[in-house]
Amino acid sequence: MRQTILAVLSLSTLAVLLTGCGGDMVLLNNKGPVGQGQSSLMMTAIYLMLLVVIPSIVMALWFGWKYRASNKDADYKPTWAHSTAIEIVVWGIPVIIIGILAWLTWWGSHKYDPYRPLESDKAPLTIQVIAEQFKWIFIYPEQNIATVNEVRFPEQTPVSFKITSNFTMNSFFIPQLGGQIYAMAGMQTHLHLLADEPGVFRGISANYSGYGFSQMRFKAHSVTDAEFAQWVEAVKSGQGNTVVVDENGTTAIQKGTLDQAELATLKDGNRSKHQIDALVARAKTPEEKKAAEEMKPYPTEPHAVTYYSSVEPKLFESVINHYMSNYHGADHSASAEHATDAHTNDEHATASAEE
Structure with missing residues (x-):
């Protein structure tokens, strides 16, 4: 039991350090409506899932304590097989939570679609x-x-x-x-x-x-x-x-x-420094060695x-x-102008026919 507690405390401490305790947790320190909305969705999903996770952890610990070998007062029912109430709880609550998460996912994916322009009085x-x-x-x-x-x-x-x-x-x-x-x-x-x-x-x-x-x-x-x-x-x-x-x-x-x-x-550049060094070392001809030596290494600073x-x-x-x-890379300005002229001529011809 003592080892389990120490392991949990160690993992918790490591998690705090990895998330930057005392630093800037940027994903939770948003400065814009998009980031704030996405963080709110993320935290809402976490809270909903904790409604299942926390009771499950508490019950697992409580069951282990109640039905330990030294507890002679615990109920012993070797023929027990089914409980409708338990089935409703263990299936009903997760289904409801999954349904809420599905709706939040659908709503959030449309609300915070990266292609969707933001509403503002200012021009973008x-x-x-x-x-x-x-x-x-x-x-x-x-x-x-x-x-x-x-x-x-x-x-x-x-x-x-x-x-x-x-x-x-x-x-x-x-x-x-x-x-x-x-x-x-x-x-x-x-x-x-x-x-x-x-x-x-x-x-x-x-x-x-x-x-x-x-x-x-x-x-x-x-x-x-x-x-x-x-x-x-x-x-x-x-x-x-x-x-x-x-x-x-x-x-x-x-x-x-x-x-x-x-x-x-x-x-x-062309390669990392150690890749260029390896190419120089493996070069079999003077030409290959010269080509490798002329390569520019990737930068080590932004x-x-x-x-x-x-x-x-x-x-x-x-x-x-x-x-x-x-087709996409060619210059189609001439053909576009020709198509525009043709469209204009068709409109004039149509107008003349109607007259």
Whole structure:
């Protein structure tokens, strides 16, 4: 009995330490309506399940104590086989709880659908997200600017994230604001979030994607409308690094245009360092050894925060089309114009016939 108590206490202590006692339990410290709603659903489900778990644990301990070998006063019924009351309790209560959980799941999956726009008096801010090789790229199509490993948006303003990948499948996640959504090459997913107040929130990748996976983290800044407008103007004028300084006194890197050529430079290496060393060691010819030695290793630190004062038009769409078939990747502007002209001519012809 003593060993059992010590084991339970040890596991409980370990669980507290793993959840970050004294730290920031981000999933339960939400700063937006989506995150708050999802946390509320999670806690409601836990409470409902505890209605079965706690009584089961209590009864298991009580039965073991009551019917122990040394208790000679316990009822002994070797022919007992059935109790309708017990059957109703052990089956009825779980069925009711499962029914409630099913309804909550259906309601919550529609209420907090990541594709569902958030209700607000303010117009949403669109941000295009590209999961690059071990870094995150954020494009603001309406402001014509871009950032790397940092995203800023006004408080109390819905943010419409359009997400894709220029590498392997990944997962975009700002825990304090809402759930994660996958980023996949050749596809576009959506996520709508909103921050209730100014603050800095941790953004991560929730899907393992290789040796540089641990570097895929960023900061999401919720700022006032005035601060956001000031930041946008500073980045557009090439002075974004003069208005933002982090807690370590480090400023962002300010660059010019984010285009296809610049995007190609954001690729992070070919292999991890130990993989490159292994290729060099196994090389059988001078050419193989030279090729291995020229490989660029994956980074061991996150990419520095970088601002771009302008963005090549439709850069986000070109990343998606790059992984699609020739039909999707081709330029159909001419055929689209031809189809529009043909449709217009048909309308004129129809109108003339009616006259």
